[in-house]
Amino acid sequence: MDDARVRLALYRHFAVTGAAPTRAELAAACELGEPDVSAALERLDQGRAVVLDPRTRDVWMAxxxxxxxxxxxxxxxxxxxxxxxxxxxxxxxxxxxxxxxxxxxxxxxxxxxxxxxxxxxxxxxxxxxxxxxxxxxxxxxxxxx
Amino acid sequence: MPISVTWALARAWYADRLSPEWRRPSRDEVVALFTRLGLTGPAWSFA
Missing domain, CATH: 3.30.450.410 (Beta-Lactamase)
Structure with a gap:
């Protein structure tokens, strides 16, 4: 459930701003803690729904x-x-x-x-x-x- | 690939990406899409 919310918030942010949101922005949009956002992003990366930077684990591609x-x-x-x-x-x-x-x-x-x-x-x-x-x-x- | 075909592929691949219901397509669904767009041969095969 968190994963779908985080994915959708991430994509909507890109569509509206052209840029990736910060973890804090995602956390606020999804009413989640930043550790929960980070965990959701890792699962989305594993599922190839997004790609995280191999070093920083920030969003690289959505x-x-x-x-x-x-x-x-x-x-x-x-x-x-x-x-x-x-x-x-x-x-x-x-x-x-x-x-x-x-x-x-x-x-x-x-x-x-x-x-x-x-x-x-x-x-x-x-x-x-x-x-x-x-x-x-x-x-x-x-x-x- | 003609850009018109790339555009057709982009629409089929990404049109629902901002939908809450989006999910990754299965390999069979991807192969069916490639076939529908005429994308066949080794470059488009998962075999």
Whole structure:
């Protein structure tokens, strides 16, 4: 029960602010103690519902959101955040149900790229997304994936 | 992968992520989704 509440509060915070909440913010939102929040986050990490930083145990990813800067900056409404990859950048549009603007770059040429989702359509629609890791291996090194 | 397919995958994968009822899909559900989107072959196989 705590896990579902913490997960939902975490995601809602990302959707509203673009950033990860602190443990104290999660504890307040869920009316739990910080140790209970930490324990719930560990279980969510074990269940691959979120990814915690291996060293600090802070939230690293709540897919599609990233708690740390990446090459995929996403704006929706007045909010800006980071996605973990190109798929996740579009995933933010799906998760928040909003138009988004994605700022990134071509991984080969480093040319800046802007991709928009407007009224359910991706613009431009001529781009190709490269998946570097086969699906069966996505969780072997999720940071690389 | 064409970005239109990535967008379809993103919608199927993430549209319910802010729902209280969200749960991780089973491997069979993931395979069925990949198949529905035409994502087949070794890169999309868990075998």
């Amino acid at each position: 897919m599609p959101f990233s708690a740390v800067p990446t090459d995929y900056r996403v704006h929706w409404g007045h909010v800006a955040g980071y996605a973990n990859c190109a798929w996740d950048a579009l995933g933010i549009a799906a998760a928040v149900g909003r138009d988004v603007t994605i700022t990134t770059h071509d991984p080969l040429t480093r040319e800046p790229l802007e991709v928009r989702v407007r009224d359910g359509q991706v613009v431009p629609d001529t781009l190709v997304v490269h998946f570097a890791v086969p699906a069966a291996h996505w969780w072997q090194d999720i940071g690389f994936t």
